[in-house]
Amino acid sequence: MKNVLSFKFENIAEGTVAIVPCVDGVGLDQLVADFERAAGYADPAGGYGGLVPSHFRFGSLLSYFLGQEEPLGEQGKIYVLSCECGEVGCWPLIADVRLHQDKVIWSGFRQPHRPKRNYECFGPFEFERAQYEEAVDALVRCGLS
16 A cells, blocks of 8 residues: 655744644654654654755755755655754755655655664655655645745
């Protein structure tokens, strides 16, 4: 059974909106926080938040979420979450985006500031490509790109 992608919006400051990816209706920030807690990752760390287009040049959100931009210097690797402060360089969650004809897969999650953490059991999340692209198109129509 494939996962379903959606997005929710959070106001992090007056006039500043963060985009939080949701998997099967649950915010990715909550999913990864639950995973980290269960894995015993209790060392002092930041909290996750949504992506803030006004703080980082993501490029076209459609091509960004398809892994076609290079925010990390390589196609197919994207920030899926930023720090709760809204900065991707502060405390991000990174994932690999793999495109197939009929599906999109998020896998290879990592927290670059804690390279010893193992996220192998987090995900992968597999989305039907048409549904995934519809969700991103709806996001783009909100005018946040």
